[in-house]
Amino acid sequence: MKNVLMICLIAILSSCDASTTPTDMNAKNIIELVNANNINGVKEALEAGANVNTTDNQNRNLLLLATLNSNTAMAKLLVEHGADVNMQAKNLDSAFLYAGASGQTELVKLYLANGARFDVFNRYYGSALIPACERGHVETVRVLATTPNYPIDHINRLGWTGLLEAVILGDGSKNYQEIVNILIENGSDISIGDRSGVTALEHAKAKRQTKIIEILTNVNK
Structure with a gap:
């Protein structure tokens, strides 16, 4: 009976581990790297195939996270790899909209030069x-x-x-x-x-x- 219970427990734990896919882990890792402003880590992850438009649970893409953190060098790296400057989070912020609202002029210029749209608006x-x-x-x-x-x-x-x-x-x-x-x-x-x-x-x-x-x-x- 004890052996049966042990087998069932192992099966349940294995099932829980399987729910976290490599893709989920990769997304979590690159989000953490961006938030930590780890330029080299993010560059390596992107070169290894990580999605430059990975989003967190609030649908904030990596570029918006870098903008929220005022990490200009990180933002430039992400844009160089094709990050979407218009992608909106659940609260309708985008990297371009937030850069304007927060007065990050250098990033506003960068996003204007890389496809910023004028018909994308914030929650107001x-x-x-x-x-x-x-x-x-x-x-x-x-x-x-x-x-x-x-x-x-x-x-x-x-x-x-x-x-x-x-x-x-x-x-x-x-x-x-x-x-x-x-x-x-x-x-x-x-x-x-x-x-x-x-x-x-x-x-x-x-x-x-x-x-x-x-x-x-x-x-x-």
């Missing part, structure tokens, strides 16, 4: 530009706003453009003044209002953002 139906405007990332805004055909006046789920977000959620300081100037210089439509029809100028007046009021008032003068 926002572009890479809108959160960059909100958070005062001047150089990132400059890169995106000057990119040919970039949707500078895209409206997110809240009813805001990048310009509206810079005024409504910004504090009117120098960075936000510069962002407003960049957007206007690159064709942003200051007449677009929020869901209630309130324009950026009207919001600036309500918030007493003196310098931004001057900038917006002087448009087309």
Whole structure:
């Protein structure tokens, strides 16, 4: 009887081990290597055939993980091996969208040069530009706003453009003044209002953002 029980136990344990396939282990390993910023380890894994678009349990691909960790060299390596800059996680983040939102200008440039799409949006139906405007990332805004055909006046789920977000959620300081100037210089439509029809100028007046009021008032003068 004891022998029978032992055989059954071994069979159950063997079945559990079999559920973890070599592919699962390889995926887990390369995700760990990326998170540890182990450049050489990741390079070796990719050269050995690891999938450059491996995802974790939140559907975050390796490139998004590198971007989340601000690991620029890792991101460059992954892009060189064909990583998808537009692949979205469960929360709809992508490497390109997150790079814009977090002000990682070098990565924004890299992703633009490697197929970044302008019709892929985050969970707020926002572009890479809108959160960059909100958070005062001047150089990132400059890169995106000057990119040919970039949707500078895209409206997110809240009813805001990048310009509206810079005024409504910004504090009117120098960075936000510069962002407003960049957007206007690159064709942003200051007449677009929020869901209630309130324009950026009207919001600036309500918030007493003196310098931004001057900038917006002087448009087309």
